């Protein structure tokens with residue numbers, strides 16, 4: 001490994017069928033006022049809302065409800081939550097939902113006492129919080145983002161047509177996260193497979209970079225193999241606990257900072273995907289699946305050795321008598337056939353992208369260094385065209 005790093009992760013994870021039993025203990029560490037954030041109603045349908053409210057009442061907490069956190073949370077919703085949290089002197093934000101609710105709660109936690117405009121400070125200027133931060137706890141119901149054990153928070157500004165993620169530090173990570181794979185059984189198939197692809201993409205964004213022999217890459221290969229194996233089972237039987245629990249844990253490790261340690265990283269699929277999201281409000285994982293293959297075909301020659309290794313170590317391609325180019329090509333074909341098998345979106349057209357959006361999406365794409373090849377504006381346009 002060539003890079004230096006610091007590793008620590010402050011989030012306590014409670015995992016398994018009885019994980020919610022730990023909530024009481026966690027709640028005892030915080031004051032009375034709990035901001036309960038959740039989405040559009042799935043937790044009411046599943047009965048989880050009632051269970052959590054009963055625990056909160058049992059602990060003598062004062063519940064302030066903040067429902068309606070939408071997929072791809074917006075700045076308007078952020079301002080609403082920040083105001084509510086401050087007015088009610090909130091001691092803990094309890095996020096019950098998927099990545100959107102969890103990301104949103106982190107954004108509220110750093111915005112409630114922020115004296116400046118939160119969007120400008122955190123998402124445009126990428127500054128760190130200097131105000132009081134409200135602690136966040138999470139009960140996860142949808143798997144994919146890794147938000148349950150990281151400092152990421154992605155917010156959308158529809159007016160400016162920007163979707164931007166800020167990776168906050170340890171002080172913003174959830175203090176605890178409750179992960180019961182059974183909660184994910186009710187996630188609709190489309191969302192479920194979008195989450196599977198999001199996990200794969202998080203791993204690839206960290207794996208497909210660098211030339212050094214790096215422990216993180218071996219961990220990534222193991223995570224990808226587990227994901228491919230379990231995703232094939234879960235698409236046929238979404239209630240398979242073994243598969244869903246493996247996927248839930250893989251998602252957490254895919255983006256809790258461990259596998260990015262000592263590595264350069266390439267987040268261009270996410271950068272393009274987020275720009276697509278700003279224009280279409282499409283499901284996050286599907287914005288990634290739609291552009292991935294065109295992106296990887298664009299950078300493959302610059303990172304041929306790693307793409308060949310991906311083919312052999314993740315997809316089990318027999319390397320005998322083959323050049324790196326042949327292997328890399330076969331690896332991407334195997335990857336594509338897995339994508340088709342689990343049923344992710346393969347084209348931007350399906351997400352509502354039209355030709356007149358190319359220029360805007362390319363402009364809204366932050367071009368990063370760190371991958372095998374730095375894209376130009378024209379290459380982003382070309383990737384969009386080839387993803388239609």
Ligand code: NZQ
Nearest residue numbers: 039040041042071072098099100141142147152154186187
């Ligand atoms: O709102 P409800 O009714 O709860 O429905 C949600 C929502 O419509 C539904 N859902 C969640 N759990 C369910 C369920 N439906 C039935 N049963 C359940 N158990 O699923 C829909 C999508 O939920 P959402 O939270 O939006 O999905 P996801 O977890 O994929 O989160 C996406 C957001 O996370 C950001 C994305 O950009 C996007 O805004 N990301 C956050 C990252 C991070 N923190 O590090 C990294 C990622 O790359 C990603 O960018």
Ligand code: ZN
Nearest residue numbers: 145198202270
């Ligand atoms: Zn993602």
